[in-house]
Amino acid sequence: MSFEFVCLGTGCPAATPARMGPAHLVIAGATKILIDCGSGVTQRLVQAGTRGADLDALIVTHYHSDHVIDFWQLIVSSWHQGRAKPWRVSSTPPAIAHMKKQIESFADEIALRITHEHRPSTDGLTIAFEELNAGTLTFPDVAITAFAVDHRPVAPAYGLTFESAGRKLVFSGDTAPCNALEQAAQNADLLVQEVFVDREMQPTPGVRSAETVASVQAYHTTPAQAAHIASSAQVRALMLTHIVPPAANRAALLQEIRAGYSGPAVVGEDLMRFDLINRIVKSGETTLAL
Ligand SMILES: [Zn+2]
Numbered sequence: 015m016s017f018e019f020v021c022l023g024t025g026c027p028a029a030t031p032a033r034m035g036p037a038h039l040v041i042a043g044a045t046k047i048l049i050d051c052g053s054g055v056t057q058r059l060v061q062a063g064t065r066g067a068d069l070d071a072l073i074v075t076h077y078h079s080d081h082v083i084d085f086w087q088l089i090v091s092s093w094h095q096g097r098a099k100p101w102r103v104s105s106t107p108p109a110i111a112h113m114k115k116q117i118e119s120f121a122d123e124i125a126l127r128i129t130h131e132h133r134p135s136t137d138g139l140t141i142a143f144e145e146l147n148a149g150t151l152t153f154p155d156v157a158i159t160a161f162a163v164d165h166r167p168v169a170p171a172y173g174l175t176f177e178s179a180g181r182k183l184v185f186s187g188d189t190a191p192c193n194a195l196e197q198a199a200q201n202a203d204l205l206v207q208e209v210f211v212d213r214e215m216q217p218t219p220g221v222r223s224a225e226t227v228a229s230v231q232a233y234h235t236t237p238a239q240a241a242h243i244a245s246s247a248q249v250r251a252l253m254l255t256h257i258v259p260p261a262a263n264r265a266a267l268l269q270e271i272r273a274g275y276s277g278p279a280v281v282g283e284d285l286m287r288f289d290l291i292n293r294i295v296k297s298g299e300t301t302l303a304l
């Protein structure tokens with residue numbers, strides 16, 4: 015039985031070739047769950063050795079464009095890969111309403127493709143939306159629990175707990191520090207935590223004012239706060255993702271984490287894989303035991 019966490023996109027709305035938009039994959043036995051569908055997700059899925067066609071479900075944690083921008087691209091590319099089963103998509107009402115708008119905006123185009131291209135099945139274009147609420151989602155091989163986090167004014171927004179093979183993975187989603195996350199993360203084998211590197215996000219004329227920085231920071235988590243959460247929850251390992259800014263200095267970031275958390279910590283990179291069973295992180299040619 016495998017239980018793996020794969021970073022597909024560790025970035026944010028700021029564009030950089032090294033970090034695609036927010037998207038992460040959980041593989042538990044035969045079940046593959048995609049978390050969010052940020053920019054570049056379909057390409058990264060192929061790089062990670064899988065395909066949209068093979069996914070069992072998509073969970074979109076909240077309605078922010080960077081988490082849902084490639085939704086229709088995911089649906090169409092998966093169909094072209096031969097997807098022959100309907101989609102299960104769980105998300106918040108505002109994000110579902112938005113995904114329905116993406117579908118509607120291409121309705122005329124997809125109708126033309128269907129009649130002209132004569133693909134073997136259109137089942138991969140069928141999407142069953144379900145509202146994401148705090149509580150359990152049932153899948154074979156993995157138990158998923160959604161918990162409400164604090165990403166106000168964006169609400170609702172969720173973090174996710176995945177339990178499989180006696181291991182616990184907690185994904186923060188986008189959030190400011192909150193009790194629900196700290197509770198969910200208790201004794202997790204791996205906490206995947208979003209981070210806003212405040213030290214590197216200074217006001218910049220024409221780009222962001224002091225007010226912008228304060229507003230954005232208010233609904234995210236700084237390195238010191240991330241370290242505090244990991245330490246209080248006594249997580250076994252910490253991985254950082256949703257790196258703002260995406261070019262944040264890794265060594266300096268880890269140093270800030272180490273000031274408040276003594277366990278193993280890694281800065282997530284696109285295509286990094288965390289094997290929860292063997293407690294191994296693989297990134298390119300590098301393998302680290304945690
Ligand atoms: Zn985000």
Ligand SMILES: [Zn+2]
Pocket residue numbers: 076078165168188
């Ligand atoms: Zn967000």
